[in-house]
Amino acid sequence: MKKVMILSIICIIAGVFFTMEYLKHKEKEEKFWKTQETRVEKYIHYNIKDVKSTTFTKHEVNPMGIPTIKGYINGDQELWFVASISTTEN
Secondary structure, three states, X not given: OHHHHHHHHHHHHHHHHHHHHHHHHHHHHXXXXXXXXXXXXXXXXXXXXXXXXXXXXXXXEOOOOOEEEEEEEOOEEEEEEEEEOOOOXX
16 A cells, blocks of 8 residues: 555656646747747848738748747738748847
């Protein structure tokens, strides 16, 4: 009975630890995507005239490990773009 109790406590502690690490990773990933969205939006506003809004539809990492952001501008889905982030350094 004592072994079961100790094993249960160890499993609960491990579960809490792995959950906390997962949440830290997700928070870091969300911060990365927000930073990249800001960079892409700044680039679009600088290089394209009459941009009123930018809508991001998808974040993904392609099989080669390159982060990619998809979206469109001015609420018109025909004005779509795909931005590949060639470097993760600012």
